[in-house]
Amino acid sequence: MFSCGSGIEPVPEESQRTILSLFKQGEWRKAREAARQAGSRFPERSAEHWRFRALEARALVYARDPESAAALMDRPPPEGPAYCPARAWRAWVIGFARARKAAEGEPARRLLEEARALGASCPEPEAEIEAKLALARIAGQPAEAEALLLSALRQSEENRDEVQRMNTLLNLSALYLRQRRADAGLLAAEQARDLARRLGNPLMEARAAFNLASLHGDLGDTDNAIQVFRDLLPLLRRSSSEDEMLALGQLGLFLSGRGDGGEAVEPLRRALALARQRGHPDEIRRYATNLAIVLLGMGRIDEAAAANSEAERILAQPGGLGGSEYVGINRARIALARGDSRAAEAELRSIAARAGLSARLRWETHFRLAQVLRRERRLAEAFRHYESALALAETTRAAQGREESRISFQNTLLAFYAEYSDALIEAGQEDAAFAVEESSRARLLSDRTGGEVRSNPQRALGILRERARRHNIVFLAYWITPPRRHVRIVSGSGQRRVDLPVDAARLRRMVAEYRRQVELFGDPLAGSERLGRELHRTLIGPVEEEIPRGARVYLVPDGPLHALNFETLVVSRGSPRYWIEEATLAVVPSLTVLTERRSGPGRPGGALVIGDPIPSERGFRRLEHGAAEMRNVARHFHKATILAEEAATPAAFEQVEPRRFRYVHFTAHGKANSESPLDSYVVLSPSGGRGVLRVREIAAKPMEADLVTVSSCRGTGERSYAGEGMIGFAWGFQRAGARAVIAGLWDVNDRSTPAIMDKLYESIAAGHDPAQGLRLAKLAQIRAGGRYAKPFYWGPFQLYTSTF
Structure with a gap:
């Protein structure tokens, strides 16, 4: 006798393997539907039904929809050992959803601890690991969060669970990003990306790339970070509104950091709009604060005040949301822009007095206080705060373990060095300004020399002047920043600063166009070619009379000038000739490095x-x-x-x-x-x-x-x-x-x-x-x-x- 049924029911283990394979590939919508269909084949009170309901809820969480997942798991499963895994996953799902709401932090913690304990006893190791990851996100102390994540990482490696290892590495990289620990973060993000790539999971690869770009951007590598976020946006937009919001927010921040404030406003406004749609107060506070920062940088004070007020309203709500320091710094900057230096100073001193500030926040507070005090002409106090900021920056830079991190980190300090130098020049302290400018240069090259002269600019200048007198040498150090463009010339008679008759944007365009002409086999000596002469007149002309013909010139370029060979410039006076006819050129990373590093012949080894x-x-x-x-x-x-x-x-x-x-x-x-x-x-x-x-x-x-x-x-x-x-x-x-x-x-x-x-x-x-x-x-x-x-x-x- 033959049955007229619809066919053979799939074995639950086969369906589960299919769903877990979809998890591995990041196909969470397909995984959710597969889990829903598989669960519907079993009675609602059966262990199999609850197994697939838990998988469906996990798919929703991974797709950034924990609220729907919590609603799905709202009704508890039956008692009994067979339902232990489902109870573990239920505690995790609901705890995860509540952890996203600051006011429910303690209930969330209890649920996640329950999930962790159940995962260990069932056993359901994936639930135990996921509970550790979620607990790390709400941990009160960074060390506690890191310990939880490292424990989860060890467990996933012991279990040979590549999906959980990928998730844990991604969470670790996010933790290190929040802690500004770029070295560790880059390593974790790179490993997560490579693992996602090997597993064929493009969305998790994109999320890892997102963290990588954020870490590189934090270290100053904004160009590449911006391009990565632009490339990732279409994929992340298809993933979830949260992924899109995060990418837009980071894109706006890094565009602003590169000086493209006008371009930064739109992605930040879009990120804020998505945060409002999602109804998450902490996200609204974050993007309103960041939008205010960008608008302040553009001088749009009233718009900045409106955005910052939105963040202040969120902070006024119960629940203990973080981020108040940056809102306070914005409030101080707005007060300063409106002429209320006293209110700005009081706000910043209040922030500086708080315990537990990160190095970055301490640095920012000192820097902003220096700006306020400079405006008030209390220069001695201002310079003390600039120096405190400089010391913090150097400590942070030195703490970066990888050389890439230390190289990129220096980019983040450009505005600080430029402003500090400008303040010292304005105060007539040229030698001190020279020391600040030099302190921004060749940090890695000087790490191996001890840098004794760097802290004693008078000694460095003395060495340079003596060399210049005895050996027919001229030293030129260029400084190309938004507030000032100048060259410092050190010769036997002393050191002086000469302003350059060009703005930074114009100079960048001139150098790029001249390089293009030269690389296209142009002839700068031809009468129709004027750019080589114009660059010579701009860069060498102001100090030309102090450079004897045939002198040896040690030249420190800056900004766009690194891409220019000064020898190829056409002397702007007399018969057409290249500047190489006038001087012997050596490019140096820093004048003080010249006085720090040993000289003399090397080994006579052929x-x-x-x-x-x-x-x-x-x-x-x-x-x-x-x-x-x-x-x-x-x-x-x-x-x-x-x-x-x-x-x-x-x-x-x-x-x-x-x-x-x-x-x-x-x-x-x-x-x-x-x-x-x-x-x-x-x-x-x-x-x-x-x-x-x-x-x-x-x-x-x-x-x-x-x-x-x-x-x-x-x-x-x-x-x-x-x-x-x-x-x-x-x-x-x-x-x-x-x-x-x-x-x-x-x-x-x-x-x-x-x-x-x-x-x-x-x-x-x-x-x-x-x-x-x-x-x-x-x-x-x-x-x-x-x-x-x-x-x-x-x-x-x-x-x-x-x-x-």
Whole structure:
């Protein structure tokens, strides 16, 4: 006899595996529907029905709808061991939903502790882990939150549960983001992203990328953070209104941080509107506060006051919401803008007196107090608060474990250094302003020197003046900020500041356009080309009379000037000629670093010449003139170690101990990474699956070379960072200890490069130092005429040094 039924019912375990697989992929809507259908096949009081009801509720929570999940689990399951997992999940779901409401913090905690205990006893380890994650979000102390999350991480690893490990890492990265612990946060977010990618979960990958971008943005890498948020918005908008709101809020903050206040207002208004729709007071308070901050930066005081008032109304409600300090700082700034300095000062001193402020809040409070006191002309007090802010900033920077974090963090301090310097100049304290400007530069390069001179600017200036008198040297340090654009010139007669006749935006456009002209094989000496002359008149003209012809110039660029080779500028007076005809140039990261780092010859260990590799990296071919260049270089040394073709591997470079050599020369392609500059690399021959040498690897291995040369690639990097300049191979080798580095601002792969390198080392062999040798090589090419006289061919190569 045959039954006329509808078919074989799926086994509950098979349905559960399907739903958990959908969880792994981030398909929560599909998972919810699958769980609902599976549960409907079983009686309402059965354990199977409650198993799938719990899965349906979890899917709702993961899709950012905990209120619907709590409503679904409102009725408790029956008693008995078979229902223990469902009771654990019910306690978690309702506790999770209540934890989002500040007024229900204690009931939420009790429910989550119940879920944790039930998860451990049932056992239902996933519920136990999820309870720990939720408890961490409402933990009163950061240490308690971290302990809960680390316990959850260990448990997920022991259980080999990759989905829970991904969730826990994501929560850890969010915790570290709130605590401003960028190093730990970046590591957790990177691991969560990589795991989500491996699991095929694009939404969790997007959430991890969101945390990564937020962490990078907090450290000052706003350009990349902004692009990530813009790319993520379409996906996050499909996910939930909460994800969209968070992305809009971060996008607005980082646009503002980059100086694009006008662009920042719209995403912040949209984030605030979504927060109002969702009816979450803490979200309304956060985005109203942030909108007020941006509007204050734009000088739109009345609009800022209205937004801040909305945040104040939320704070006045019962429930103990956080964030009152930033609302108070906004209130002080509004009062100051309206001329009420006394109210502004009182507000800020009240905030400063509170216990438990984060380093960032303490820094901000000191900075804002300094602004108020400066307005009141109480300069001695103002400078004390600027100094307190500076000390806090340095402590925070030094606490960043990874070099990327310390590099990016410096970007966040640009406005502070600019304002502090401006205040000191206004007060006539030029040497102190010089010290502040220098304190913003080359922090990582000076970490290894102790920085004694940095705290004694008078001593530093004394050393520089003595050097200038004895060796026909001129020191130029540029400062390009919104309040001021100037150059400091230090010569044998002293130090003085000269204002530049250009605003920052105009200068940035001029430099970018001139670089474009040069890289398109332009001829700046032609009568129709005026930009090279205009830049010379703007940047060198104001101090030209104090630079003797033939002098050695140590030049500290700033902002857009890192992308400019001053040698290519056309002298604005007399017959058309490049500025290289007038001076021997060396680019330095900071004048005080010159006085801190040791000078003198390195080890007399001959030369290491490495290159002409057989690359395995996609998109790179062998250099057409690489072999000729290496022969030209090696012939100038009695003792040269050559690593070429298959032998030019990263492992071989490390095995020959590069610190033994006085000269190191690379002839290879390079790839600059603007998003992660320490991951820029030189392309070598592969060995053991490794065919590149990264900047972070270079910087980590001590060197004592007098000169490292990186030809044939963009060795300076693609992006400048506040204080450190262009981060690329030149920076990496200086960080490792090389006294001088020659690297390129743009790529040149032509027969002209071997000729320049040949003349460079010929001049060094004849007794010239590297800066003189490079100048002589370039001048020889210019004077030979023809197409190679154009700056495209000789202009990319610059000498970078941090020693005399």
